[in-house]
């Protein structure tokens with residue numbers, strides 16, 4: 381008797397309590413803490429094992445299953461992957477300020493001066509001021525124009541050297557000539573000259589890039605850091621130190637050459653040195669003073685952001701043109717109509733070349749060089765579309781998948797068809813989300829104009845001066861188009877072709 385009077389209320393109480401607790405948790409989950417759907421995770425590594433060799437492709441297929449706002453667990457790092465233009469608009473426009481930060485990684489900290497530059501620093505007064513400084517002083521429309529003669533001269537040199545190759549009918553390593561061309565242009569613009577005898581800057585920068593794009597386990601499972609299993613930390617420190625020494629030497633050299641004996645043009649270092657020790661942003665006292673480390677960090681950001689991006693885009697544009705003789709002919713005709721067939725293209729001609737713009741837009745849609753942009757970090761916890769996203773969550777935007785979304789680009793989304801842009805003029809200024817090769821929002825690429833003019837000019841010149849034929853009787857449709865994954869997605873196989881001269885200026889050929 382006694383025991384049942386106790387036990388029944390006890391059981392009832394416990395039951396109600398559990399039910400209530402469960403219900404509350406469920407409710408909290410659905411109202412406040414519902415995570416976006418995502419694949420099941422393993423202990424410790426989460427979903428890291430799933431990414432594979434071409435993460436942009438893997439993430440695209442996962443998003444078809446789990447949705448355009450998807451959760452992943454990368455080691456200990458909670459991550460959201462965005463895969464549609466609608467979701468991108470929500471994260472990079474409506475809620476942009478909340479996702480305008482970058483996560484810290486070992487490579488960015490140890491090689492790229494952490495938060496001292498532009499590309500990898502967290503959102504805040506310092507980043508805002510440096511961004512303003514770079515946009516106004518280094519990458520503005522007038523500066524892009526000021527550096528025009530460098531692009532023209534380097535491209536002239538390349539065309540001259542190719543004319544010689546034409547005479548012997550050799551196969552040209554297109555990847556190589558484009559890479560060298562862009563390196564020369566960018567180094568001359570930033571550092572004042574392309575080559576140094578004392579050290580191999582290009583190699584060091586390539587090493588830095590490789591570290592940046594490499595997969596470093598310690599960035600995702602932080603307690604593994606101290607063990608440095610992959611030797612990553614050591615290599616980063618070594619590369620970082622070597623790069624720093626080289627940048628020091630180049631800056632010192634600039635400081636020592638007086639204005640009088642400057643035969644060379646003004647470059648990025650001169651511009652930055654002219655404002656050293658000044659407040660980064662005169663209108664913002666919080667922004668601090670620009671010092672030597674800031675200068676080195678900004679220079680390195682510019683070098684890294686300027687070279688691979690343009691090189692890779694040009695390589696893909698040419699590959700698609702070689703693969704589509706119809707498009708190539710139409711482009712060559714357009715240029716010939718504007719420029720004639722007696723002279724080379726000038727940058728001034730570019731504004732009249734609409735089809736060229738469409739070819740470049742189509743290339744950037746299919747091959748956004750940063751397929752996953754640069755990673756963002758959520759600054760404050762927020763609920764979007766009913767999904768709870770916790771502070772510090774990493775946000776990956778799959779620009780590659782967005783450009784190939786068949787809901788927007790229809791059933792021929794994977795096809796190279798520039799005409800699709802004939803009534804859709806792209807300006808990449810943050811209003812269009814159907815193709816976002818330059819990112820969007822506050823963290824959008826500040827080098828869009830410079831990048832576009834470089835790509836358009838080089839592509840136009842190379843197809844105007846030369847016809848290109850694939851070697852070894854490869855038929856256009858059989859050209860291998862596989863990509864590799866890193867910070868950028870270059871061709872997996874280097875591009876080769878045989879040029880023949882198109883223009884009617886015989887004196888050039890003699």
Ligand code: HEM
Nearest residue numbers: 499685686689750753754817818819820823824825827831
């Ligand atoms: C075809 C050429 C280029 C492409 C496709 C490209 C693409 C991108 C992308 C996707 C981002 C990340 C945007 C985001 O997180 O939303 C970015 C950032 C950046 N780009 Fe470019 N870029 C190009 C050329 C350049 C050039 C020529 C420069 C300067 C020399 C440059 C400087 C930068 C910098 C400094 C950032 C970091 C911005 C920040 O974090 O605030 N880019 N770019």
Ligand SMILES: *[C@@H]1O[C@H](CO)[C@@H](O)[C@H](O)[C@H]1NC(C)=O
Nearest residue numbers: 553554555556557559874875
């Ligand atoms: C072509 O150029 C690339 C890039 O510079 C280089 O890595 C590759 O080895 C070259 N290929 C050949 C066959 O020379």
